[in-house]
Amino acid sequence: MPAPSIVWFRDDLRLADHPALHAALVRGGPIVLLYLFDEQSPGIRPLGGATRWWLHHSLTAHAAAIARLGGRLVLRRGAAEVEIPRLVAETGADAVFWNRRYGASREVDARLKSALRAGGVEVASFAANLLVEPWEVTTEAGTPYQVFTPFWRAARERPMREPRPAPRALPAGPPAASDDLDAWELLPTRPDWAAGLRATWEPGEAAAHRRLERFAGNGLAAYHRRDEPAVGTSGLGPHLRFGELSPAQNWHRMHGALGPEARRNVPKFLAELGWREFNWSILYAHPDLATRNYRPAYDDFPWSWDRGPEVEAWQQGRTGIPLVDAGMRELWRTGTMHNRVRMVVASFLVKNLLRHWRIGEEWFWDTLVDADEANNPGNWQWVAGSGADAAPYFRVFNPDLQATKFDPDGEYVRRWLPAGERLAPIVDLAASRRDALAAFATLRR
Ligand SMILES: Cc1cc2nc3c(=O)[nH]c(=O)nc-3n(C[C@H](O)[C@H](O)[C@H](O)COP(=O)(O)OP(=O)(O)OC[C@H]3O[C@@H](n4cnc5c(N)ncnc54)[C@H](O)[C@@H]3O)c2cc1C
Structure with a gap:
């Protein structure tokens, strides 16, 4: 009987089309199925509130699916370069398999791979995501x-x-202590703001x-x-x-x-x-996409970092611009927002309010259930003009015209804004558009 192998789940919480799991099954022998909650390793961006909520429920579903097939999901917490070698030693595993990641944390994987291999452990990583x-x-x-x-x-x-089907059975792994998921406190409690997420999603x-x-x-x-x-x-x-x-x-x-x-x-x-x-x-x-302009010319853009009342009004959906407010309230209630409206609220923040795109990116990071380290900064930079193949900065969305064009019957706005609510706009759209274009004109070409 071969020694145990470890399959390390990360952002791949599935059993079907999982090449790392498949490799361990082909190898045979006991398998330790691990999820490691790592907020310590370099390059890891701690999750926001909405993704923490999702992770809790996704892990619950994953553990149950694994148990139905005869296996057990082991939960551990800590830095990968400490915890994985520790689990290898504890279980006597001589192989570790994972699916690749592509952000800054891939450096952690590279170091870990070398260290484990130096200790005689087989390591293989796979294309999957x-x-x-x-x-x-x-x-x-x-x-x-x-x-x-x-x-x-x-x-x-x-x-x-070609995606592979899920395995029909999973071998039991060697005994290994596992954390209690509740102890990770991923769910909001004081206050519990997740009612809208529960009503919208099933992770x-x-x-x-x-x-x-x-x-x-x-x-x-x-x-x-x-x-x-x-x-x-x-x-x-x-x-x-x-x-x-x-x-x-x-x-x-x-x-x-x-x-x-x-x-x-x-x-x-x-x-x-x-x-x-x-x-x-x-x-x-560009592993630093969330903190640096993809186009360095934008380093000189006079964006404001003021997170005062205008930004709060934007976050709370109280700008007085109906499409913007509807989108921001959809986000707060459900953890998502329609793509067109994401573009409109982002343009409003970085152009009409002239705030740095990172302020908006950070808010989305905390509130979106799909926030991820590539698509969130990538799209914010796209709207801001500083990104790859970006919308030109001078194309300033007019949220009222966008509403006329894409929500002509006002159905979407009515869904998220109480009927009859009338707030005074916090900014004049035409004047702020002129200010945005004047700011753009100061950039070196
Ligand atoms: C400012 C801003 C921030 C965004 N932040 C994120 C984010 O953190 N995570 C994220 O996955 N998407 C992000 N998007 C892209 C897009 O809005 C969402 O992927 C989409 O709205 C998710 O809904 P859906 O799955 O129903 O999309 P669908 O239209 O059904 O698209 C299917 C899938 O395609 C991908 N996709 C769609 N549009 C985009 C896009 N513009 N860029 C990259 N992938 C896309 C997503 O994986 C999506 O699930 C952002 C867009 C903007 C304008």
Whole structure:
């Protein structure tokens, strides 16, 4: 009987299409299934409130799914470079498998891999959480793409991994102490602000698949109206964020059985997955994307860092601009916001209020259930003009015109703002637009 192996789950809380788990099963022998709550390692950005809530429920679902197959999820807390070698020693494991990550924490993985191998432990890491590895799609000069369209054209032509089904059984691992999930205090208690999240979401792999099926059978047919916030999108964001569903599974589902209306919208949906890929490839090349302008010319932009009453009004959805307020209240209640409205509220903050994009990025990081280290800063920088293939800064969204165009019957705004609520706008849209353009004119070209 081989010595135990360890499968280290990170943002891949699923059993199907999990190459690291598959490798351990092929190897045979006992398997320690580990989730490590690591807020200490360098390069780790501690989760915000909404993602902590999601993680708690996703781990609960994952542990239950594992138990149904005869295994056990071991929960540990601490820095990976300390805790993984400790678990190896405790259990006598001689192999560790994981799926790759692509942000700054990949340095932790690289050091850990060398240290374990130096100690005679087999280590293997796998492609699992993106459609293409960032280093596989480069320009002819071998550099990362800076523009989405050629990136996606090259990426989507590559052969896509065939997703594997979930195992039918899991071997029991050797005895290993496990933390009590409640002791990690991921859920809000004082106050419990998560009622809207509970009403909106069901975290976990099984629920992710149900949502994908619902979308493929129903929502996808209307996806050409993606920009209308009242119509709705797939809602797969947080499931992808936590890896309850892999992009490869999405890709293959989109090439499976679909109605004719739905099929027409597949390229549009896949292109959105393409933006996810693009942002991760940008993060891979720029691990400091959340704290530094991708375009250094923007370092001189006169953004304000004042987090005073105007920013508070923005956070609370009390700016007096209906579409902005509806979006910010949707976010606070449900942990998500429609993509079009995300662009509008972000533009309002960085252009009409002239605040640094990092103020907004940090608020989204804390409040979005799908907040992740590539797509959140990548999209904020896209709106701010400082990002890769970004919207030009001088294109200032007018939230009222955006509402007329994308929410013509006011359905979305009515859903989130109490009828009859009238707040005075905190800023004049036309004058603040002029100020934004004047600020832009000060940038060196
Ligand atoms: C300021 C701002 C911040 C954002 N922060 C995040 C974030 O932290 N995490 C995140 O996943 N997305 C983020 N987005 C992108 C997008 O708004 C969400 O992915 C989308 O709204 C999630 O809803 P959905 O799953 O129903 O989307 P769908 O339209 O159904 O799209 C399917 C999937 O494609 C991907 N996707 C769609 N649009 C984008 C995009 N613009 N960039 C990257 N991936 C995309 C997501 O994985 C999404 O789940 C942000 C957008 C803006 C403008």
